[in-house]
Amino acid sequence: MWEVAVIEDAAAAGATLDPIRARLLAELVQPGSASSLAARVGQPRQKVNYHLRELERHGLLELIEERRRGNMTERVLQATASSYVISPAALAAVEPDPARSPDRLSARWLLAVGAGLVRDVGTLITGATKAGKQVATYALDGEVRFATAHDRAAFAEELTNAVSGLVAKYHDEKVAGGRAYRVIVAVHPSIPQTASDAIRAAKTAATETAASELPANDRKES
Known part of the structure; x- marks a missing residue:
């Protein structure tokens, strides 16, 4: 089990x-x-x-074993994974395209980039699984708490310069046998854990959005 x-197929999704x-x-x-699950989910066995x-037809379950019980055969199944992600490829006609309106400061553009990440990594995993290989990937997940909007902007600028420098240092268009890798760096507000935190975060986000729309000379740090 993974x-x-x-999930890349629309019917499976x-x-x-x-x-x-x-x-x-x-x-x-x-x-x-089916018999062991019926009581747990409150549904008839049939x-x-x-x-x-x-679910089995769409490849979401796999047969573990068949047990003979009296004059019937009981099929024991297990999910193919403990959790699932639906790829944007399952909705290809309305799949988001980051190239339509690239904007590093747009949350919706970030969402489109993230959707592309799910689609591409899903495709890589599918291909690697069929080939019996692993996908070479790397991810970094962390949290930073900014004191001011100015600090957040400064962090974004330094992060951009650092990543751009690394890409320029290691990128090689001419080397034989090289392979291209996609680099995605995202920064977004953390999701609050309590209702009061959510309200406070929403007010803060609204204030920061309003401040970002002011002319530079009119902006003040809160």
Whole structure:
């Protein structure tokens, strides 16, 4: 079982959006059968079995074993991953395109870039799995708390210069056998953990947005 799997097929994505099927996927992190799941999800065994077959048809479940019980065979299944991410490729007709309006300060552009990241890494994982290989990737996740909007802007400028310098240092267009890698750096507000934090964060974000729209000479740090 994989820790995370990417769903690229539209029909498979649709199957996971059904509340009962999503619950069954969550339950089947551990192997189970239609009869063992029926009581847990509060559904008749026949209905559970139907949903299981649909999930299995889309490659979201795998058969672990078959057990003979009296005059019937019980099929034991398990989810192919403990969690799933739906790739934008599953909605290709409305997939976001960062190239339409590139803006480093736009949250929606960041979302489009992030969607592309999910799509591309999902495609790489699918190909690598079929080939029995691993994908060479690297990710860094951290948190920084800025005292002022000025500090945040200064951080963004220094980060841009540092990453641009590294790219310029190691990028080689001419070397034989080289391989291109995509570099994405994102900075966004952390999601608050409590309701009061959420309200405070929303007010802060609104104030910062309003301040950023003022002429430079009119801006004041709070």
